[in-house]
Amino acid sequence: MSNTPIPPKIKNQLLVKSGGRCQFRGCNQSLYKDLITKRDFNKSYIAHIVGDKSTGPRGDVIQSPILANALSNLMLLCDGCHRRIDSENGIHFSVSELMAMKKEHEDRIENVTAIAPNMYSHILTYKANVGMFTPEMSYQTVSQFLYPTYYPAMADTIDLSLSNSIQRDRDTAFWTTEVANLEAQFDRKLFQNYAKGEIKHLSVFAFAPIPLLVKLGTLINDIYTCQINQKVRNPDTWNLDDDTTAVKYTIIGPEKKHKTVALNISLSATITNDRITQVLGEECDVFTITIDNPFNDYLKSKKHLEDFSIAIRQLFNQIKAKYDAQTPIHIFPAMPIAKAVELGRVWMPKADMPLYLYDQNTANGGFTKAIEIVNS
Known part of the structure; x- marks a missing residue:
């Protein structure tokens, strides 16, 4: 337990930097309101990372007196977390562990409070x-x-x-x-x-x-x-990064013209055209949009999503120029979540051809038509 009086200025700085919440990793408890009665009161504890006494938790003969009132050495904690870090004279938590918790918490508070009010x-x-x-x-x-x-x-x-x-x-x-x-x-x-x-x-x-x-x-x-947002497996996140590396989309058109039109979207996996003609018949024009080496976790950046939006819009226009406006496009998709949503967003209900969407399900023996989206 701390025995060193902390100057009010330092206390106030710590309260601001912590956002009034417990800085122990995973706790984040608000420290100005009782969880049961909901009444406002100060239930925070100020803990020393390097003990304020050399004989205290994580104490040091040289550093303890130097850091006793240093903001960089203080954590705001709830009662339970304060007891947790100091139990058995602090042997369970090292200085570096607590410093890392403090930094993570204060960086998060800074990021959140720096967001513009209109965002x-x-x-x-x-x-x-x-x-x-x-x-x-x-x-x-x-x-x-x-x-x-x-x-x-x-x-x-x-x-x-x-x-x-x-x-x-x-x-x-x-x-x-x-x-x-x-x-x-x-x-x-x-x-x-x-x-x-x-x-x-x-x-x-x-x-x-x-x-x-x-x-x-x-x-x-x-x-x-x-x-x-896109669910990314590695690293485990829903955020697309800001990498500006481009992904090349390859468009492959049909050799002949038939009345039936299909769109093969091979991005997260490869769909062979024979799987499409098994459903629609041989007299089918298949357009394909793909990338080099399709795989299920390739979408990681915002630019990839923006580039796809442009590519699919251009492809819709290309198909529409060759066929009757009421001809449906039979879509066979293997694509990331975010790009599926984006495909729907760029489709224009009053101008584009109807979309017939197919779902691959082994239990049903392959692709089957799931949804029809028609012009309004």
Whole structure:
């Protein structure tokens, strides 16, 4: 326990830098309000990293007197964490561990409080069963990925998901039910509030079968200012980085012209054209957009997403110039989450050809048509 009086100026600086929260990693408890009674009062403790006495927790004969009142050597803690770091004379936590906790916490507070007041964003979440997997997507799991560019407009998400669905994507009824729910939830929770001017920016977190993600994108369209987030496996994050390295998209057109048109999107995996003609027949014009060595975790930067948006828009225009406007494009996708949403966003409901979206499911023997998106 500290025996050194801390000057008021140093105390105030520590309170500001900590944001009034416990600096022990993983705690972050607010220290000005009782959790039970909700009454305001100061329940913080100021702890020394290097003990203020050489015989105290992590004490040092030389450093203890020098750092006794140093801001760099003080942590703001709750009662429990204060007792935790000093128990058994501090043998369980080293100086370097506590210094790292203090820095992480104060850097986070600095990043959050440095965000411009107009950079708030509403979190939009949507999830649906993928095979036997049901994704987890709560406010707690995704809100951290807004910082430091945005901060949450409210302490909850705008969730468009169908709760507790027992249907699976191998079932025909799954698609009808999910689309109906998605459209209804979007209109009720998003469109009406946007029309009132209550929503300025969206941060989109979605995890669902690709056809549903494209459908979501068509609802968002380019009317909403938004950031589409991508689940990256390595490193484990929802944030795309700022790498400006370009990805080359290769467009392969058909050799002949038939009445049936398909789009092969081979980005996260390779789809061979014979898998498409097995469904649509041999008299089918297949356009392909792909990259060198497709794999499922290649999308990592914002530039990759922006470049795809341009490439798919140009490809839609190219196809539209060759075929009747009411000819549907049969889309066979192997693509990242964010690009599926972006594909839907760039599709223009009044000008582009209808989209027939297919889903690959081994339980159904391959690709089957899941959703039709038609011109409005």
